[in-house]
Amino acid sequence: MQSFPAPALDLVEKMRAAAAADPARAVAFQGAPGANSHRAALEYAPECLPLPCFSFEDALDAVKNGAAGAAIIPIENSQHGRVADIHFLLPESGLSIVGEHFLAIHHALMGLGLGPFQAAYSHPQALGQSRHFLRERGIVPMAYADTAGAAAFVKEAGDPSIAAIAPAIAADLYGLSIVADRVEDAADNTTRFVVLAQQPLDPATLAGEEAITTFIFEVNNVPAALYKALGCFATNGVNMTKLESYQKGASFAATMFYCDIVGAPGEPGVDRALEELAFHAKEVRMLGTYRSARKRG
Numbered sequence: 001m002q003s004f005p006a007p008a009l010d011l012v013e014k015m016r017a018a019a020a021a022d023p024a025r026a027v028a029f030q031g032a033p034g035a036n037s038h039r040a041a042l043e044y045a046p047e048c049l050p051l052p053c054f055s056f057e058d059a060l061d062a063v064k065n066g067a068a069g070a071a072i073i074p075i076e077n078s079q080h081g082r083v084a085d086i087h088f089l090l091p092e093s094g095l096s097i098v099g100e101h102f103l104a105i106h107h108a109l110m111g112l113g114l115g116p117f118q119a120a121y122s123h124p125q126a127l128g129q130s131r132h133f134l135r136e137r138g139i140v141p142m143a144y145a146d147t148a149g150a151a152a153f154v155k156e157a158g159d160p161s162i163a164a165i166a167p168a169i170a171a172d173l174y175g176l177s178i179v180a181d182r183v184e185d186a187a188d189n190t191t192r193f194v195v196l197a198q199q200p201l202d203p204a205t206l207a208g209e210e211a212i213t214t215f216i217f218e219v220n221n222v223p224a225a226l227y228k229a230l231g232c233f234a235t236n237g238v239n240m241t242k243l244e245s246y247q248k249g250a251s252f253a254a255t256m257f258y259c260d261i262v263g264a265p266g267e268p269g270v271d272r273a274l275e276e277l278a279f280h281a282k283e284v285r286m287l288g289t290y291r292s293a294r295k296r297g
Contacts, residue, residue: 003054004032004052004054004149004152005032005149005152005153005155005156006152006156007152007155007156007174007175008032008033008052008148008149008152008173008174011032011033011052011173012032012033012052015033015049015050015051015052016051016052018049019049019050019051019067019068020067022049023066023067023068023069024069025047025048025049025069026048026049026050026051026062026067026068026069026070027041027044027045027048027049027050027051027068027069027070027071027072027195028051028053028058028059028060028062028063028067028068028070028071028072029041029050029051029052029053029059029071029072029073030053030054030055030056030058030059030073030084030146031052031053031123031145031146031147031148031149032052032146032148032149032151032152032170033050033052033148033173034147034148034151034166034167034169034170034173034174035052035146035147035148035149035166035167035170036074036103036105036147036167036191037072037073037074037146037193038050038052038148039103039167039169040072040074040101040103040191040193041072043101043103044072044099044101044193044195045070048070051067051068054145055145056073056084056089057089059071059072059073060073060089060090060093060095060196061093063093063095063196063197063198064093064094064095064198069197070098070099070195070196070197071095071195071196071197072101072193072194072195072196073086073089073193073194073196074103074125074191074192074193075192075193075194076191076192077105077125077129077189077190077191077192078186078188078189078190078191079128079129079184079185079186079189080125080128080129082244083125083191085246086194086258087216087244087246087256087258088246090196090287091216091285091287093196094198095196095197095198096196096197096198096199096200096201096287096288097194097195097196097200097214097287097288097290098195098196098197098199098200098201098288098290099194099195099290099291099293100192100193100194100195100212100290100291100292100293101192101193101195101293102190102191102192102193102293102294103190103191103193104188104189104190105129105184105189105190105191106167106168106181106182106184106189107122107126107129107130107147107165107166107167107182107183107184108165108166108167108168108170108171108178108179108180108181108182108183109130109133109163109164109165109178109179109180109183110151110154110163110164110165110166110168110170110171110176110177110178110179111154111160111162111163111164111176111177111179112154112155112158112159112160112176112177113160113177114177114179115163115179116137116161117137117139117161117162117163117179118139118140118161118162119139119140119141119142119161119162119163120134120139120140120141120142120162120163120164120165121142121143121144121150121153121154121162121163121164121165122141122142122143122144122147122150122164122165122166123143123144123145123146123147123150124143125191126147126165126166127141127142127143127165129184129185129186129189130165130183130184130185131185132185133180133183133184133185134165139163142162144164147164147165147166147167147170148166148167148170148173148174150164150165150166151164151166151170151171151173151174151176152170152173152174154174154176155174155175155176163179164176165183168181194214195290200286200288200289201288201289201290203264203265203266203289204266206264206289206290206291207266209291209292210262210291210292210295210296211262211263211264211289211290211291211292212241212260212261212262212289212290212291212292212296213260213261213263213264213265213270213286213288213289214258214259214260214286214287214288214289214290215259215274215284215285215286215287216256216257216258216259216283216284216285216287217229217256217257217259217277217281217283217284217285218248218255218256218257218281218282218283219255219257219280219281219282220280220281220282225280226257228280229257229277229280229281230243232272232273232274232276232277232280233261233273233277235273235276236269236270236272236273236276237269238261238262238263238269238270238273239261239262239263239296240259240260240261240262241260241261241262241296242258242259242260243257243258243259244257244258244259245257245258246258261273262292262296264289265286265289
């Protein structure tokens with residue numbers, strides 16, 4: 001059964017009740033209160049009502065069923081790569097990307113005492129982002145559903161030999177002691193989040209602003225298909241900032257590509273590139289056009 005640790009449940013229920021009273025202001029996120037996704041929601045929309053959800057799918061479902069006006073999902077980290085499989089989750093959800101947010105990530109080691117600790121619990125991303133710190137101290141990394149949930153778990157377990165790696169705010173929320181701050185291995189550790197809603201933004205409303213357009217496509221299974229597909233953007237002067245491949249099904253014969261470009265439909269270069277791409281691809285599915293939160297290039 002999916003459930004938050006007992007020390008987090010009271011906060012979770014209070015936040016869910018507030019969100020239920022005004023769903024349009026609610027922003028769903030994955031994790032317990034105090035998680036980095038909670039911080040991202042408040043940075044992106046300071047007046048929002050954060051809605052904690054146990055899984056990414058739960059956060060997306062909250063938007064689909066009207067319990068939240070939007071969801072904020074981490075998709076990639078500068079140090080440890082992909083976070084959420086958004087190319088699988090988003091097409092299935094029917095939601096659209098309407099925004100993005102970049103969050104500086106800082107982790108703290110926290111526990112019931114000051115150690116030494118045999119193990120540290122956290123989300124696999126946080127463990128990967130702190131792997132050198134943990135290895136140097138002989139602390140065994142243990143995966144948990146989210147960072148703040150790991151802090152609540154350590155509180156609930158009552159074992160002074162285990163710790164959590166989580167945002168510093170989680171120590172205050174769950175009554176733990178911070179033993180070391182900023183334990184991430186890279187000082188510029190940053191995670192990119194996308195914001196999802198039921199209705200897409202109209203690209204025309206972004207005129208005069210730098211926009212990002214996200215889509216997925218499958219190339220025809222012929223030689224040089226990807227080369228020709230990418231040439232559509234090169235010849236039309238469209239900057240591609242992300243291209244990631246993943247398999248469609250188990251045949252390993254159909255490769256899908258997740259792509260971000262700078263620009264929006266309605267711009268001549270983007271329109272020409274997408275029109276040419278449709279000729280070289282078996283499928284093109286738009287996932288959203290939204291304001292760029294950070295200038296590319």
